[in-house]
Structure formats: structure tokens, C-alpha cells
Amino acid sequence: MLKASVLIIVGLLGAGTALAEEGEIRLLESGADIKSAESLQRGARNFMNYCSGCHSLKYLRYSRLAADLKIPESEVVKNLIFTGAKPFDEISTAMPADATDWFGKQPPDLTLMARERGVDYIYSYLKSFYVDKTRPFGVNNLYLAGTAMPHVLSSLQGLQKPVYKNEKDAHGSAKMVLVGVEAMTPGAMKPEEYDQFIRDTANFLDYAAEPIKATRQSMGIFVMLFLLVFFVFAYLLKKEYWKDVH
Ligand code: HEC
Incomplete structure (x- = not known):
């Protein structure tokens, strides 16, 4: 029984790492500071300027x-406000x-996209569109294969091309695997400026x-500091109460 459970756990761990190795492309770090x-x-x-033409923020009001x-x-x-909305309206x-x-x-x-996927995902997604005829x-996009979103920032970032690596699959036959993107034609912004632009947007x-x-x-x-100070007093009080018992 024990042996069987150990085997199952080892097997699951193995499958986890295999999944992480296969095809999963790591997110970039946005460095955003809220x-x-x-x-x-x-x-x-x-x-x-660049997103509200297609995307709403329906749980946030302009006034907030x-x-x-x-x-x-x-x-x-x-x-x-480009939609004729009033300040108290939600961002449509x-x-x-x-x-x-x-x-x-x-x-x-x-x-709620940043809660669903994380701020690093949004940053990585905006940085990783590549040309796909x-x-x-x-x-297309490195992080969302077959994305329906056009690269609306291509005039700023320029265009990127995909980078493939030759890998052998389990049967030994070679296949091309998408591993990254690299710059192809420059845009209006320098790479660092573009990074800052999408860092701010993701932020x-x-x-x-x-x-x-x-x-x-x-x-x-502050709460942690308060608890720390409170702990000292609580401890002193406890000592005071118990001193006659011991
Ligand atoms: C021309 C319309 C259009 C504009 C402008 C646009 N998007 Fe999108 N966006 C889309 C569409 C369509 C999708 C759905 C993509 C899909 O699910 O394949 C999408 C999806 C997304 C997603 C979700 C990706 C996912 O994993 O599901 C994010 C994040 C996003 N857009 C961010 C932005 C940001 C930030 C901007 C502004 C810089 C922007 N979009 C501008 C059309 C647009």
C-alpha cells in the first residue's frame, strides 16, 4: 500500500515537471510597481488611447x-473620456x-484580467506578438496561440518574428517547437521605451x-507591527496571571 502511494506521488511529480518542460514558455517579469x-x-x-476602443473596464468608474x-x-x-461618458459612469x-x-x-x-492571469502575463502577452501570415x-502570440487580438501596438514596438528550435519528440522524429520571438523591424519606440509603455499599461x-x-x-x-507590539503585552499579561500558579 505504502509502496503504491509513493509510486503514485513520484509519478505525479514526474508528470508535473514534464508538463512544465514541454511547450510551457515562462512568463516575463513585468517589474510593475503598483x-x-x-x-x-x-x-x-x-x-x-490604445485599448479602450475594444476593451471595457466595466467595474471601474472614471471618478474612482x-x-x-x-x-x-x-x-x-x-x-x-472618448465615449461621451460622464465621470460617474463605468469605463465602457x-x-x-x-x-x-x-x-x-x-x-x-x-x-479583472490581472487577477485572472496576473500582471506578468499581461506584460508578456503585450510583448510577444509575432508575424504569422x-x-x-x-x-500570432507566444502566450496565447491563435489569439484573435490584432497587434495594436505594432507601430510602437515594430514587428517580431518567431524563433523555432528543432526538437526530437518521444518517437525520435524531429519537430519544430516555438521557443521565443525576436525583433524583425523597429517601431517608433526603442525597446526599453516600449517595455516601459507596456509595464505601465499592465500596472x-x-x-x-x-x-x-x-x-x-x-x-x-502596520497590522504586522501592531501584532508584534501586542504580542509583547499579551505575553507580559500572561506571565502576570500565571505567576501565582507556578
Ligand atoms: C482592435 C481591438 C483590440 C484592441 C484595440 C485591443 N485588444 Fe486586447 N483583445 C482583443 C480581442 C479580440 C481579444 C480576444 C483574444 C482571444 O481571446 O483570442 C483580446 C484579448 C486581450 C487580452 C486577454 C488575453 C487572454 O489571455 O485571454 C488582454 C490581456 C488584452 N486583450 C489586452 C489589451 C491591451 C492592454 C490593449 C491595449 C494596449 C488591447 N488589448 C487592445 C482586441 C483588442
């Missing part, structure tokens, strides 16, 4: 964004409902997924 108000402000601007990111509401109305998209016909898929609402928009989406995240994290430190 405490940086400037980064979030730039991210909000990027999102409104203005207050949290310390952007005056008049600025938001002037520079960030100008995209009509039949967009499914254009892309084969409705662009998803992005409010077989796709309707001429691009903003991380904020949108949980507007209170930065506050929650800094509050956590």
Missing part, C-alpha cells in the same frame, strides 16, 4: 480612477456588440483589478 502613481497615470493614458490616481476630474473628462468601450463578427471573438472586459490579422490593469491593492499592502505592514 505604488507608483506616475506609472499608473501613464498606464491609464495608454489604456484609454480620477480620485485614486490623483488626476483632476476635469483632466479625465478632457483627456481620457466604443466597440459595438457585433465585434465578434470582426474578430471571431468579443474582446473581453479587462477589469496564416492568421487573419497577420500576427494600470493591476490597479483596475483591485483599486485598493497598494493601500492593502501598506496596511498589512
Whole structure:
């Protein structure tokens, strides 16, 4: 019985590592800092200019964004609202409902995307579109094979081509495996500038997924400090109570 369970556990572990090795491409680290108000402000601007045409943020209101990111509401109305919405409205998209016909898929609402997939995923996804003539928009993505999203930032990033590696499969026959992407033609931004652009955008989406995240994290430190101090008093009190018993 014991032997059987050990074998099962070893087998499961083995399968796990095999899966991780096979075809899984590791996420890039975004380096996004949710405490940086400037980064979030730039991210909000990027999102409104380059993403809100297709994606909504239906659980976030413009007014909340203005207050949290310390952007005056008049600025938001002037520079960030392109849909004729009022500041108290949720961030909607100008995209009509039949967009499914254009892309084969409705662009998803992005409010909770950073919670679903993580901020590093969004960063990696935006960095890894590559030219693929077989796709309707001429691009594919390293992290979402067959993606329905066009590379809307290609004028900034430039174009990338896929990098393949020759690998032998279990039967010994060679196959081409997609392992990465590399620059092909330059865009309007230098690579570091583009990285910063998508870091800010991913950071903003991380904020949108949980507007209170930065506050929650800094509050956590105070709570830990409080517990530490409280522990000292609780311990002294315990000693005081028990001194007559021992
Ligand atoms: C022209 C329309 C369009 C624009 C503009 C656009 N997207 Fe998309 N996006 C899509 C579509 C369509 C999908 C669905 C892709 C799929 O599931 O294959 C998508 C999916 C996504 C996803 C989800 C990927 C996943 O794993 O499911 C993310 C994240 C995303 N977009 C981020 C962005 C960001 C950030 C911007 C702005 C820089 C942006 N998009 C601009 C059309 C667009």
C-alpha cells in the first residue's frame, strides 16, 4: 500500500515537471510597481488611447480612477473620456456588440484580467506578438496561440518574428517547437521605451483589478507591527496571571 502511494506521488511529480518542460514558455517579469502613481497615470493614458476602443473596464468608474490616481476630474473628462461618458459612469468601450463578427471573438472586459492571469502575463502577452501570415490579422502570440487580438501596438514596438528550435519528440522524429520571438523591424519606440509603455499599461490593469491593492499592502505592514507590539503585552499579561500558579 505504502509502496503504491509513493509510486503514485513520484509519478505525479514526474508528470508535473514534464508538463512544465514541454511547450510551457515562462512568463516575463513585468517589474510593475503598483505604488507608483506616475506609472499608473501613464498606464491609464495608454489604456484609454490604445485599448479602450475594444476593451471595457466595466467595474471601474472614471471618478474612482480620477480620485485614486490623483488626476483632476476635469483632466479625465478632457483627456481620457472618448465615449461621451460622464465621470460617474463605468469605463465602457466604443466597440459595438457585433465585434465578434470582426474578430471571431468579443474582446473581453479587462477589469479583472490581472487577477485572472496576473500582471506578468499581461506584460508578456503585450510583448510577444509575432508575424504569422496564416492568421487573419497577420500576427500570432507566444502566450496565447491563435489569439484573435490584432497587434495594436505594432507601430510602437515594430514587428517580431518567431524563433523555432528543432526538437526530437518521444518517437525520435524531429519537430519544430516555438521557443521565443525576436525583433524583425523597429517601431517608433526603442525597446526599453516600449517595455516601459507596456509595464505601465499592465500596472494600470493591476490597479483596475483591485483599486485598493497598494493601500492593502501598506496596511498589512502596520497590522504586522501592531501584532508584534501586542504580542509583547499579551505575553507580559500572561506571565502576570500565571505567576501565582507556578
Ligand atoms: C482592435 C481591438 C483590440 C484592441 C484595440 C485591443 N485588444 Fe486586447 N483583445 C482583443 C480581442 C479580440 C481579444 C480576444 C483574444 C482571444 O481571446 O483570442 C483580446 C484579448 C486581450 C487580452 C486577454 C488575453 C487572454 O489571455 O485571454 C488582454 C490581456 C488584452 N486583450 C489586452 C489589451 C491591451 C492592454 C490593449 C491595449 C494596449 C488591447 N488589448 C487592445 C482586441 C483588442
